[in-house]
Amino acid sequence: MIQIALFSVDRTLQSLLSSALGNEFEVFLAPTEDQIKHMVSIGDCNLVLLDLDSHQESLEQGLQCSLRILTTQVPLIVIASDALRSTAVELVRLGAYGYCRRPPSIRDLKTMLIRAYESSSLKRELQNVQQRLGATNCSHRLIGSSPHMQRVYDLMQRVANINASVLVTGESGTGKELIANGIHNMGIRSPRPFVAVCCGAIPESLIEAELFGHEKGAFTGTVGTRVGYMEQAEDGTLFLDEIGELSLSTQVKLLRVLQQREFSRLGSNRLIPLRARLIFATHQNLDDMVTRSTFRQDLYYRINVMRIDAPALQDHPEDIPQIVAHFLRQYSDMYQKPMVGVEPSAMAALQAYVWPGNVRELENVIQRAIILSRGDHLLLEDLPCSIQEQNVVSIADFQPSNSFERQLRDYKIKLAMTALRECRGNKTLAARSLNISRAYLHRLIRIAEPDMLSEADASIVEAHRSAMETV
Incomplete structure (x- = not known):
């Protein structure tokens, strides 16, 4: 229910609005400045509706109170007769949400009230998200306002409060852990632990003991009980980085944990419920690994419920x-x-450089x-x-055709064209086959000259340039 504080001395108007607006609204009369200020300060109203005509005798005092309301997060809507229209318009210019003529059209007023309430709710939600992100160390924040990053932020917000597995993919150095940390901090699990584990940094013989924990004497060398990362995460988030590095035998055990939502320490039969939310990350192409049978297909489907691609710099x-x-x-x-x-x-x-290591x-x-x-x-x-050399690479374009630099450049372009043909125009696969970045491949295509290309290669280059112009 939307609660409205009616800043007016007209009880008839309150009765009219209470009956006309319907059950989704509750209208409270606040005839004095002290009452309206009290309701606003304790959060007892979602909106303030100012009846300007009822303050004609003390208009200046009413306007001063209205200006103070505008400094709060509570939206202000003004209703006024034609005689006070200019004053109402001035309040809108100073920050009031809107203005309705008196007597108000109930349909128009209702629409304005709903929109003001929704707008205010969205602003509060955005501030909450920003505060949660701001609570983390400034060196652990995602930065950027480009369309690529906006898509990442949007997906992060969508999954923050959903208890589903998330797979974060992207090249090394693109901030996959920052994305995982951001999802954690934006959601209801933010007060709970965030535990990050790099699967590639743990020896295969120890990975199960690290993840699940172990009891004393579970295997040679254990001198006590160890709580694994899955228990340490409690009701928070467990982030498993480089998930593609897990052996097939460990993948089987992880799959069972994800299916049953429970596990046991090594050397114990006691089942422990998995309460943490899991986020996975990898710089490898898991689709290719599934094809090569180095990553289990069933586990891939289990972790790839929601996918976020971290863009290369x-x-x-x-x-x-x-x-x-x-x-x-x-x-x-x-x-x-x-x-x-x-x-x-x-x-x-800096902006012209290829950045194979990305943000790192x-x-x-x-x-x-x-x-x-x-x-x-x-x-x-x-x-x-x-x-520094990025600024002078283009000099090669002006070298004599028989110069070493020109021949080297042409050779690189020919390699790129060959890779593109073999990969049927797929630039990502072509770049990977040449062990270069996709951005560097784009550059080679961009500087290719028509007279050195075959008809097929020329069509590939033309298609690429058209696509880049469209973007």
Whole structure:
């Protein structure tokens, strides 16, 4: 039920609105400023409806109270006769949600009240999400406002409060653990533990004991009982990174745990319920692993209920300035070297670079540049040579046709075209077969000249360029 505080002295208006608006609204009369302020301060109303005409005798006092209401999160809607229309419009200009003529059209007023309530609810929800994300350490936040990142944020919000398995995929260094941590912090499990486990860092002989725990004497060398990661996570979140590194025998046991939602420590028959929510991550292509029988298909279907793809940094270079600014603040404070910003040529080089190591590599580069910097701005000369050279790669386009640089470039383009033909135009597979990034493959296609291409290759290049223009 939507609770409305009617700032008016007209009890007849209250009775009219209470009966006309229906059961989904509850209208409370607040004739004085003290009463309306009290209702707003204790959260006893969702909306404030200001009857401007009932305050004509003390209009200035009513307006001052209205302005104070506008500083709160409670939406204000004004109803006024034509004589006070200009005052009502001015309140809307200053932040009131809307204005209705008096006597109000019940249908129009009802629509406005519902929209104001929904808008206010969405704003509060957004603030709650931002506060939860802000509660985490600033160095453990996702950064970026590009369409790629907006899609990630949207999926994170959708799954935050749903107890379903999530699979986060993406290249190394793209922030898969940050996504998992963000999902945890945005959901109702945020007060509970977040336990992150890198499956590839644990020897195969110990992975089961680490995940499930063990009793004293369960196997040679155990001197006591150990609580496994699944118990440590309690009612929180268990994040299993590099899930593709698990052996087939461990995959079978993990599958059974996910199906039964219970497990037992090694050396014990006592079943322990799995209360934690599980999030998985990998940089490997699990579809290919399933095809090669190195990853169980049934486990794949069990963990891939909801999938979030962490974009490679080169796929959203427009976010690089924001990410650089974040690392600049973080590490300039850490190294006690105040930094104001980044020189435009250096930023252009950072955005042009391929970034095979993604955000993790960018973080390393900014750390190094801050240490090397002699001033309060990062310069192009502070960056690694491999990044500085991005600004002069295009010089190869102007080399004589028989120069070494030109021949090397043409050879790379021919390799790229061959890989694209063999992969039937699939750029992701072609890049993987050449062991280069997809972004670098895009660059090779972009600089390919028509006179060096066959008719089939030319059609591939044309299709690629058309697709990029569309995007």
